[in-house]
Amino acid sequence: MLNFSFHNPTRIVFGKGQLQELDTLVPSDARVLVTYGGGSAKRTGVLDRVKRELAKSGRVVFEFGGVEPNPQFATLMKAVEIVRKENVDFLLAVGGGSVMDGVKFIALAARPGEFMGRELELLKPGRPQVPVDTALPLGTVVTLPATGSEMNCGAVISNGEDKVVIKSPLVFPRFSILDPELTFTLPEKQVANGVVDTFVHVVEQYMTYPVEGRLQDRFAEGILHTLIEVGGKTINEPADYDARANLVWCATMGLNGLIGAGAPQDWATHMISHELTALHGVPHGRGLAAILPGVWRVRKEQKGAKLLQYAERIWNIVDGSDDERIEQAILKTEEFFHGLGVKTRLSDLGIGEEHFDAIVASLEKHGMTALSERGDMTPEVSRQVLQASR
Amino acid sequence: MLNFSFHNPTRIVFGKGQLQELDTLVPSDARVLVTYGGGSAKRTGVLDRVKRELAKSGRVVFEFGGVEPNPQFATLMKAVEIVRKENVDFLLAVGGGSVMDGVKFIALAARPGEFMGRELELLKPGRPQVPVDTALPLGTVVTLPATGSEMNCGAVISNGEDKVVIKSPLVFPRFSILDPELTFTLPEKQVANGVVDTFVHVVEQYMTYPVEGRLQDRFAEGILHTLIEVGGKTINEPADYDARANLVWCATMGLNGLIGAGAPQDWATHMISHELTALHGVPHGRGLAAILPGVWRVRKEQKGAKLLQYAERIWNIVDGSDDERIEQAILKTEEFFHGLGVKTRLSDLGIGEEHFDAIVASLEKHGMTALSERGDMTPEVSRQVLQASR
Numbered sequence: 001m002l003n004f005s006f007h008n009p010t011r012i013v014f015g016k017g018q019l020q021e022l023d024t025l026v027p028s029d030a031r032v033l034v035t036y037g038g039g040s041a042k043r044t045g046v047l048d049r050v051k052r053e054l055a056k057s058g059r060v061v062f063e064f065g066g067v068e069p070n071p072q073f074a075t076l077m078k079a080v081e082i083v084r085k086e087n088v089d090f091l092l093a094v095g096g097g098s099v100m101d102g103v104k105f106i107a108l109a110a111r112p113g114e115f116m117g118r119e120l121e122l123l124k125p126g127r128p129q130v131p132v133d134t135a136l137p138l139g140t141v142v143t144l145p146a147t148g149s150e151m152n153c154g155a156v157i158s159n160g161e162d163k164v165v166i167k168s169p170l171v172f173p174r175f176s177i178l179d180p181e182l183t184f185t186l187p188e189k190q191v192a193n194g195v196v197d198t199f200v201h202v203v204e205q206y207m208t209y210p211v212e213g214r215l216q217d218r219f220a221e222g223i224l225h226t227l228i229e230v231g232g233k234t235i236n237e238p239a240d241y242d243a244r245a246n247l248v249w250c251a252t253m254g255l256n257g258l259i260g261a262g263a264p265q266d267w268a269t270h271m272i273s274h275e276l277t278a279l280h281g282v283p284h285g286r287g288l289a290a291i292l293p294g295v296w297r298v299r300k301e302q303k304g305a306k307l308l309q310y311a312e313r314i315w316n317i318v319d320g321s322d323d324e325r326i327e328q329a330i331l332k333t334e335e336f337f338h339g340l341g342v343k344t345r346l347s348d349l350g351i352g353e354e355h356f357d358a359i360v361a362s363l364e365k366h367g368m369t370a371l372s373e374r375g376d377m378t379p380e381v382s383r384q385v386l387q388a389s390r
Numbered sequence: 391m392l393n394f395s396f397h398n399p400t401r402i403v404f405g406k407g408q409l410q411e412l413d414t415l416v417p418s419d420a421r422v423l424v425t426y427g428g429g430s431a432k433r434t435g436v437l438d439r440v441k442r443e444l445a446k447s448g449r450v451v452f453e454f455g456g457v458e459p460n461p462q463f464a465t466l467m468k469a470v471e472i473v474r475k476e477n478v479d480f481l482l483a484v485g486g487g488s489v490m491d492g493v494k495f496i497a498l499a500a501r502p503g504e505f506m507g508r509e510l511e512l513l514k515p516g517r518p519q520v521p522v523d524t525a526l527p528l529g530t531v532v533t534l535p536a537t538g539s540e541m542n543c544g545a546v547i548s549n550g551e552d553k554v555v556i557k558s559p560l561v562f563p564r565f566s567i568l569d570p571e572l573t574f575t576l577p578e579k580q581v582a583n584g585v586v587d588t589f590v591h592v593v594e595q596y597m598t599y600p601v602e603g604r605l606q607d608r609f610a611e612g613i614l615h616t617l618i619e620v621g622g623k624t625i626n627e628p629a630d631y632d633a634r635a636n637l638v639w640c641a642t643m644g645l646n647g648l649i650g651a652g653a654p655q656d657w658a659t660h661m662i663s664h665e666l667t668a669l670h671g672v673p674h675g676r677g678l679a680a681i682l683p684g685v686w687r688v689r690k691e692q693k694g695a696k697l698l699q700y701a702e703r704i705w706n707i708v709d710g711s712d713d714e715r716i717e718q719a720i721l722k723t724e725e726f727f728h729g730l731g732v733k734t735r736l737s738d739l740g741i742g743e744e745h746f747d748a749i750v751a752s753l754e755k756h757g758m759t760a761l762s763e764r765g766d767m768t769p770e771v772s773r774q775v776l777q778a779s780r
Contacts, residue, residue: 001635003405008398014652015393212632214619215639218612226604242602245391249605249652258648262404262639 001213004261010151011175012252016241018179019049025139025175028057030090033083035064035103037095041143044185050094050141062086067095070277070284071102073123073159076109080119083110083136091138093173096190097147097197097284100140101155104171107135123157123164135170141177144186145248146194146285148201148255150176156274162366163274178252180244188235192340193285195231195247198254199224199336200288203310204267205260207296208373210305213263220259221313223250228314232339268371269295272382275362282349289342290349294389296330298381302374346389356386391603394651400541401565402642406631408569409439415529415565418447420480423473425454425493427485431533434575440484440531452476457485460667460674461492463513463549466499470509473500473526481526483563486534486580487587487674491545494561497525513547513554525560531567534576535638536584536675538591538645540566546664552756553664568642570634578625582730583675585621585637588644589614589726590678593700594657595650597686598763600695603653610649611703613640618704622729658761659685662772665752672739679732680739684779686720688771692764736779746776 013021026032032054034047041047042065054061064079082088083106093103109119111134122132140150149155154167183191206220226246234243253259272295273287282290300307304322311317311329320328334344343349360379363369371377403411416422422444424437431437432455444451454469472478473496483493499509501524512522532540539545544557573581596610616636624633643649662685663677672680690697694712701707701719710718724734733739750769753759761767 001405001632001639003408005401005403007401011395011397012651013395015391018393212636214616214636215612215643218615219609222605222608222612225608229604242391245652246602246604249391253605261402262635 001216001262002211002264006257006261007169008151008172008257010172010256012151012178013175014178014249015245016179016181018177019053019141019182021177022050022053022141023056025177026054026059026090026092028059031060031062031086031088032090032092033062033064033079033086033088033106034092034094035067035079035099035106036093037065037067037069037099039065040185041094044143046141046143046182047094050092062088067099067102069098070156070158070163071098071105073120073157076102076105076157077119079106080110084112089136091136093138093140094143096142096144097149100142100147100149100173101157103138103140104149104153104155105157105166107138107171108132108166108168110136120159122166123159123162132168132170135168137174138171139175139177140173141182142248143182144190144194145183145251146197148198148252150178151252151256158278161278161362163278176252178248180241180248183244183248184239186238188238188341191235191238191247192342193283194251195227195235195340196285196289196337196342198247198251199227200269200292201254202259203292204270205263205265207303207306207310208264208266209302210309211262211264216259216261216263217309223254223259224314226250228336231336235340264373266373268377268382268385271363271368271371272359272385275359275366276349276351279355279358279362280349280351282351286342286349289337289344290346290389291385293330293334293344294385294387296326297388298384299372299377300326302372302376346386353387353390356383359386391606391652392601392654396647396651397559398541398562398647400563400646402541402568403565404568404639405635406569406571408567409443409531409572411567412440412443412531413446415567416444416449416480416482418449421450421452421476421478422480422482423452423454423469423476423478423496424482424484425457425469425489425496426483427455427457427459427489429455430575431484434533436531436533436572437484440482444482452478457489457492459488460546460548460553461488461495463510463547466492466495466547467509469496470500474502479526481528483528483530484533486532487537487539490530490532490537490539490563491547493528493530494539494543494545495547495556497528497561498522498556498558500526510549512556513549513552522558522560525558527564528561529565529567530563531572532638533572534580534584535573535641536587538588538641540568541642541646548668551668551752553668566642568638570631570638573634573638574629576628578628578731581625581628581637582732583673584641585617585625585730586675586679586727586732588637588641589617590659590682591644592649593682594660595653595655597693597696597700598654598656599692600699601652601654606649606651606653607699613644613649614704616640618726621726625730654763656763658767658772658775661753661758661761662749662775665749665756666739666741669745669748669752670739670741672741676732676739679727679734680736680779681775683720683724683734684775686716687778688774689762689767690716692762692766736776743777743780746773749776
């Protein structure tokens with residue numbers, strides 16, 4: 001097991017009707033900016049319920065809607081202006097990963113200080129930690145289970161075609177309200193993308209090489225088993241509370257730092273897929289599903305021991321040569337994605353070989369030249385992955 | 391899945407050589423009371439290493455040794471006096487569950503205020519939450535993996551023959567250093583007790599009735615699998631780093647609130663076993679091993695669905711009637727304990743039927759008259775458990 005440090009101070013308030021805890025969780029004298037996305041929070045009535053809860057104490061509430069999927073720097077800076085102008089002192093995200101990520105950026109950028117006017121520096125690629133020492137406190141009300149942003153301190157922010165991962169312990173949400181019922185109205189496709197996103201978050205922290213992190217492996221496998229059990233059901237029966245509750249909790253536990261603590265991590269699938277989103281507008285979950293099988297096929301030597309463990313423990317595959325079992329496990333994974341209505345080929349996304357040069361060039365531009373758990377995945381290997389994902 | 395709230399702000403610093411992080415983790419101007427147990431921290435040199443780390447900045451360090459297993463109120467009050475006299479403002483526990491639990495009590499009792507002179511009120515039985523609003527900050531250096539106290543806010547404190555569970559979010563450790571190498575010198579028996587203690591912590595939160603907490607079940611099963619894999623090895627090869635590291639991490643994850651969040655909880659085995667410790671001086675782990683099989687046999691109807699799930703997922707038992715599979719699973723569990731050198735009968739502990747009246751009376755005295763996940767376990771049922779555990 002690798003050495004690690006684990007610290008996650010976010011309070012999770014989970015279950016039916018938990019929205020009513022908002023009045024307890026947000027300081028009663030706060031000046032709150034409620035941030036949301038494209039309008040579904042309004043249509044479904046969640047936004048009104050949030051405002052009713054906040055109104056129970058003497059809070060001043062401002063609103064900022066219109067945070068797009070893959071939230072853009074330019075959009076978020078408009079919210080930063082409101083925060084500064086209105087002296088907002090608490091941020092509340094109502095939405096999915098994009099809104100939560102966006103609010104984390106706002107929390108870091110909005111404080112007056114060295115970054116005023118230079119907020120773009122927060123997005124300098126390759127910066128592991130944002131060098132600011134304060135952030136506004138934030139909370140979240142989750143309406144889309146997928147990114148795990150509700151219980152971690154990372155965010156993915158776009159600036160034009162650049163997607164940048166930022167991380168700071170300052171932006172762990174103070175609380176996140178996870179009421180599975182708030183997600184019942186989601187379109188099928190978004191739920192499916194959430195299942196895939198969570199699945200891939202888990203395997204990015206699992207499908208590497210063995211380090212005797214036995215408990216970490218078991219926890220990761222536990223999330224995968226659960227996703228496989230509930231994934232189809234929660235898409236087809238969106239109002240089945242228990243299936244959705246398990247998906248929501250899987251999404252949170254898949255990327256809150258726990259299963260990756262003490263384990264090597266990959267993230268190559270994410271990095272390549274980010275370029276598909278930036279260059280071709282591919283939804284995050286769809287990009288992941290198209291790239292993952294290619295990564296596993298190209299990297300089956302480096303990942304062999306864990307692929308075989310996965311084959312046996314997740315899919316009960318014990319017969320055949322190593323290569324055969326690995327290929328069977330990859331096929332089973334693709335079948336699982338297909339069963340959710342998610343395709344697993346770049347051609348399904350309309351991305352042909354003629355685009356591979358540009359994708360690889362974009363990886364290089366973003367410094368993604370030594371990917372994967374051992375840092376040995378060069379742009380040439382990424383190109384092989386694209387080839388294998390045609 | 392049941393509604394839940396989960397919040398665990400303890401920072402875990404895990405791995406080889408992590409003791410050197412102490413200087414970063416403890417405030418540099420702190421007046422620190424280092425608390426330890428019967429002297430093994432001194433003998434093994436851990437205490438000296440701790441003091442060397444603390445001396446790297448200008449801290450004033452006091453010592454309090456001699457916290458006994460099942461720490462006594464009277465002993466801890468001596469430490470409280472030192473804290474008050476010397477204006478100690480940070481508490482550091484170096485040891486196992488007893489020392490950590492003891493320090494949590496000290497943290498709550500030592501603050502001047504309404505409780506001065508009335509500290510015994512903190513131990514009023516049946517009080518779910520200690521009604522104080524401040525506590526001294528504390529950290530831990532763990533030398534015995536078992537109780538999970540390093541990442542939770544509970545403590546078990548004894549006052550004579552009374553064992554009382556206290557809980558307060560104020561006493562989550564600020565940090566816990568878990569270096570598996572610090573535990574290599576532990577006697578075999580204590581390691582075995584730690585394996586059993588962790589195992590029973592997990593099943594207290596798992597072996598109840600199904601609530602569609604699929605992920606919680608998987609996580610609990612993951613800990614059980616890991617304990618079964620590494621338990622014997624880490625006793626027989628105490629310096630095998632990876633086996634011990636997995637035990638240490640299992641012990642922490644077994645009782646940090648995660649696997650029980652959203653799930654019903656039992657704790658009857660613990661409550662009965664606390665009486666064995668109080669009345670007969672039985673080590674905690676040994677008492678648990680003697681009571682657990684009896685609880686499962688007497689409560690096999692109430693726990694049937696989960697016992698069958700456990701039989702299949704943990705022990706691969708799929709043939710036979712329900713009763714047969716359940717009995718096989720219980721026998722397998724007993725075999726596992728025996729393999730660790732831990733007996734599973736009250737007679738092995740020298741406790742005959744003639745003591746059962748007193749044990750049941752003690753449960754009644756402590757208000758333990760409606761135990762278990764449904765509160766339907768009367769003293770009469772506890773007596774049946776004792777009978778089944780002869």
